[in-house]
Amino acid sequence: MLKKRIIICLDVKDGRTTKGIKFQNNIDIGDPVEMAAEYYRQGVDELVFYDIMASARGRGPILDLIARVASQVFIPFCVGGGIGTLDDIRSTILAGAEKVSLNSQAVKNPELIKQGARVFGNQCIVLGMDAAKDSQMPSGYRVYINGGRIKTELDAREWAQKAVELGAGEIVLNSIDADGTKEGYELNLTKMIAESVPVPVIASGGGGTPSHLADVLTKGKADAALIASMVHSGAYTVSSIKNELSKEGIPVRLV
Template identity: 75%
Template sequence: MLKKRIIVCLDVKDGRTTKGVKFLDNVDIGDPVVMAEEYYRQGVDELVFYDIMASARDRGPTLDLIRRVAETIHIPFCVGGGISTVEDIRNTILAGAEKVSLNSPAVRNPKLLTEGAAIFGNQCIVLGMDAKKDPGMPSGYRIYVNGGRVATDLDALEWAIRAERLGAGEIVLNSIDADGTRDGYELTITKMISENVGIPVVASGGAGKPAHMAEVLGPGKADAALIASMVHSGDYTIGSIKADLAARGIPVRR
């Protein structure tokens, strides 16, 4: 079994790291540059940096902040938020990101996935998906955009399959229902999408303890687990999480 990746997410609003529950009631929790450096020191495998207001405010990525984070870490670094053109992708990668996460812009312009993959390689193009339970959809889950604020007509499973064909090299699947709750990942949709695409799937939303991560990283499920609250709170370190997962038989990078 391939080793599983542990990824820390930094949601950024107005230049500060923020955290909420189900995309609501966000509070300031620190400086993203300082936090990125600390998680790198602890041994995290990758970092994801999301500007959660960029798409809603119709502006581009915050390149200066991206450069400052990239200068402090030497691990894969993915950036999302406000990246809506090929030029935005180019500028973000030149600022120091290895990957870009395309969420709302990919829904509005699916060709961006294809164009980005053709120019930069599909390993650089990550589809960000914000999904919420909806019994009216074929898979039972609907895609939302603009930081989970706006519902679309897209079915989550259909969009994941289509995005892979368009050129996405990885999917970060965030459950709006589980986000920030620390009650565990949304296993049903994670397993469904993992079984129906051939690219890595990163589970996001709901991690509260290593046992939750072990559940979602089991056979046939996610390739990586994205975490935020459980480390931002100080309850766990990257080292303690990896030790716990290894003890549970989950292969992790040490």
Template identity: 85%
Template sequence: MLKKRIIVCLDVKDGRTTKGIKFKNNIDIGDPVEMAAEYYRQGVDELVFYDIMASAAGRGPILDLISRVASQVFIPFCVGGGIGTIDDIRSTILAGAEKVSLNSQAVKHPELISEGARVFGNQCIVLGMDAAKDPAMPSGYRVFINGGRVATELDALDWAKKAVELGAGEIVLNSIDADGTRDGYELNLTRMISENVNVPVIASGGGGKPEHLTKVLSDGKADAALIASMVHSGDYTVSSIKEALNNDGIPVRLDVCTK
């Protein structure tokens, strides 16, 4: 059986790791390089680094910081934020990332997905999607960009399907409604997207305790779960979460955990 992945997310603002609730009231919680090294030691399967202000500020990725984080981890490393051109993708990969996450720029320039997949391969191109409940949309969820600050006219399910057709090899699906609440993932949204695309879907937003991951990896049909607050707070370690998932019958890689 294919192993489920546990992925830690570092939201970065002004070179520091930050965390908010529903994309608001962010506070500084530490140095991303030191935190990346610690989560790697704990046995995380992958790491995601988001520069949450890059697109809104109209600038590209911070390559020096990406390079320093990459030097601390020897696992798949995905970078998002401000990646708007093929040259941005190339420079981010050269700085040490294995994958790039295209979110706001993919909405504004969908051809970036197809061109990125053609040049670097589908496995390098991840669609980052921020969605929130909206009964006016066919699927019941609307896509937002620029760090959740700007609503689009895109329906979440339609956009997920289109992005995969264009060449996205994976989707990080973030529920704005659940983000940072630690009350559990948005199972309905995650299941709907997972059942309608043929690429891995990573559930993001709302993880607060291991049971939440168990539910989204089983009932939500996610291929991976992204966590932030529950480990940033120190309430859990990656290895303790994996052990709990294993006890719940969720297939995870335990061999990389530090006991």
């Protein structure tokens, strides 16, 4: 049986790790390089680094910071934010990332997914999708871009399916409604997307306790759970979360 992955997200703004609730009111919580090193020591399976202001400010990824984070971790490392061209993908991978997350830029230019997958392989191309409830959409969820600031006319399920057809090898599914609340993942959204695509789906937004992760990895059908607030706050460590999941019979990589 494939092991479920625990992934920590570092949202980065102006070179510092930040955390907000429902994509708003972000506060500075530390140095991303030091935090990456600590989470690697704790046994996290993967690390995701999001430059949350890059697309909104119309700039590319901060390569020197990415390289410094990459130097501290020897696990899969995914980078998102401001990656809008093949050259951006190439330079991000050369800086030390194994994967790139395409979110706003993929919505604006879907061909970037296809081009990236063709040149670098599907395993390198991750669709980052920010979605929120909207009864006007066929699936009940609308896609947003630019850090949740701009709504699109894309339906979450339809966009996920199209992105996979174009070559995305994985989806990080961010629930705007649950983000930062620590009240549990959006199980309905996660299960719907996981059952609609043939690639791994990473649930993001709302993780507050190990039982929340257990729910989204089982009921929500997610392949991995992305966490931030629950470890950034010091309430849990990676090993304490994994031990709880293991007790529930969920296969995880123990350290």
